[in-house]
Amino acid sequence: MTTDESHLQPAGESQLRSLLGDYVLQRLQQETEGKLHQRLFHCLRSAIIEGVIQPKVRLPASRDLAQEIHVSRNTVLTTYEQLQAEGYLEARTGHGTWVSEQLPEAFLNTHIHLDNASGDKIQNSYTLSKRGSNLIEYAAASPHQWGAFVPGAPDVTEFPHHIFSRIQSRLSREPDIDCLIYSNAGGCIELRQALADYLRIARSVQCDADQIIITEGVHQAIDLVSRALSDIGDPVWIEDPAYWGMRNTLRMNGLDLHPMPVDANGIIPNTRFDQAPKLIFVTPSHQYPLGSHLSLERRKQLIHIAQKNNSWIVEDDYDSEFRFSGSPYPSLQGLEQNAPVLYMGTFSKTIYPSLRIGYLVVPKPLFPLLRIAAAELYRGGHLLEQKALAEFISEGHYEAHIRRMRLLYGKRRDFLIDLITRYLGSAFIHEYDQAAGLHLILKLPEFCNDITIATMALERGIKVRPLSQYYMQPTMQRGLLLGFACVNEKDMLMAFGVLLQCLREAGISTLS
Numbered sequence: 001m002t003t004d005e006s007h008l009q010p011a012g013e014s015q016l017r018s019l020l021g022d023y024v025l026q027r028l029q030q031e032t033e034g035k036l037h038q039r040l041f042h043c044l045r046s047a048i049i050e051g052v053i054q055p056k057v058r059l060p061a062s063r064d065l066a067q068e069i070h071v072s073r074n075t076v077l078t079t080y081e082q083l084q085a086e087g088y089l090e091a092r093t094g095h096g097t098w099v100s101e102q103l104p105e106a107f108l109n110t111h112i113h114l115d116n117a118s119g120d121k122i123q124n125s126y127t128l129s130k131r132g133s134n135l136i137e138y139a140a141a142s143p144h145q146w147g148a149f150v151p152g153a154p155d156v157t158e159f160p161h162h163i164f165s166r167i168q169s170r171l172s173r174e175p176d177i178d179c180l181i182y183s184n185a186g187g188c189i190e191l192r193q194a195l196a197d198y199l200r201i202a203r204s205v206q207c208d209a210d211q212i213i214i215t216e217g218v219h220q221a222i223d224l225v226s227r228a229l230s231d232i233g234d235p236v237w238i239e240d241p242a243y244w245g246m247r248n249t250l251r252m253n254g255l256d257l258h259p260m261p262v263d264a265n266g267i268i269p270n271t272r273f274d275q276a277p278k279l280i281f282v283t284p285s286h287q288y289p290l291g292s293h294l295s296l297e298r299r300k301q302l303i304h305i306a307q308k309n310n311s312w313i314v315e316d317d318y319d320s321e322f323r324f325s326g327s328p329y330p331s332l333q334g335l336e337q338n339a340p341v342l343y344m345g346t347f348s349k350t351i352y353p354s355l356r357i358g359y360l361v362v363p364k365p366l367f368p369l370l371r372i373a374a375a376e377l378y379r380g381g382h383l384l385e386q387k388a389l390a391e392f393i394s395e396g397h398y399e400a401h402i403r404r405m406r407l408l409y410g411k412r413r414d415f416l417i418d419l420i421t422r423y424l425g426s427a428f429i430h431e432y433d434q435a436a437g438l439h440l441i442l443k444l445p446e447f448c449n450d451i452t453i454a455t456m457a458l459e460r461g462i463k464v465r466p467l468s469q470y471y472m473q474p475t476m477q478r479g480l481l482l483g484f485a486c487v488n489e490k491d492m493l494m495a496f497g498v499l500l501q502c503l504r505e506a507g508i509s510t511l512s
């Protein structure tokens, strides 16, 4: 029970009655010393002091509680009377018994700490494991996921919720049994089929439905791949800079991260290594966060390295639906027949992040193994949402939504580029920028501290992310990630004004 859940708030009386009954029954099993009414007294008193039963909450009638916990009514009456005598309860004939507003502890100078039910000191310390501490140390998930200029956030208000919810409510009125039990088959077949059709055309991915495992986003796909295909201590290559979510998941799984530099042509694979590792994580369509596109030559080089070393390239194709000029780049997976590539995608950018639906495309021989691994690790669910999504895609709503968002985000991006060029100059737009995705990088001079600027901006309500924090190796690259997709032009203008002020205060001269 979390602390919040354990608070028996002034809920409906019958609910409190049965919740309190369950609680008392559990605590009585731990309170083994003394007579029954003394044990019941200790148990209710702890519940009151610890805030499990809040002040002013009415307790069940003695007869009801006695029945619930299988004791005589006299035992409950004696306990209530003792609690009342000590100031924990108040009672009025005809009105019942409730927890006192002011507990006796409030009148004492010393605070009573009940460390656990029996009053013993808790032996365990609250320190995490090495892996757990590591995860907390590197944690980077922001509490701010919306507004100017959160990077990578789509405009969730633009999604046709009415269409999606119509499909969902129809399906959930008389749901198929298959949608209500654990998924053991890699996710909803209709969605896997719809995705196979979509990915073959939109992303040139070579796949059938029996190669697709539905995951709870790319995060879970990274977790699955790294746990199922590598062992603790194994090296992996990742881009530097890279998505912190990827780094943290790999670290948590005990892998040894080898950062590979990135240039205008994407990752620079280290050919000095005799051996490449089992897993190589890349964002070939739109390097995260710098924005470069992996050149054809590098793609071939990477595939060659992977083939030679029996490695898997793990392709994170997180936002490639949004390319605002030129034709879309095909996936790396689709470049060659049987390329050693595991392909990951997500609906977090195209629909909304909290949907938590993503996908992993694997070669046919790996599918049955990874499907079982996924079922063992995560016990897949959310099959009704997946089925609704399949219908949403096959009825054409998904593509229509992407087309509409591409136009909208393209306009917002142009607006931001124009502001940057006008007020700072085009040198402030990162040279790897590819007119794609949901964010761009405002490049800052090396003397700047991008972390300080991001903090200053956040204090004024503007959310930007410092580029230097995406690097593992020491770097002189300074910049800010600016998301443009979830901000309309009017808000963007105001937010940009505030950001400019922060930049000026940090010693950057502006054009006007």
Ligand SMILES: Cc1ncc(COP(=O)(O)O)c(C=O)c1O
Pocket: 152, 216, 217, 218, 219, 220, 243, 245, 283, 288, 316, 318, 345, 346, 347, 348, 353, 357, 358
């Ligand atoms: C590079 C990259 N990959 C994947 C994701 C999305 O992960 P998920 O599908 O778990 O939401 C993000 C989110 O920002 C990202 O930046």
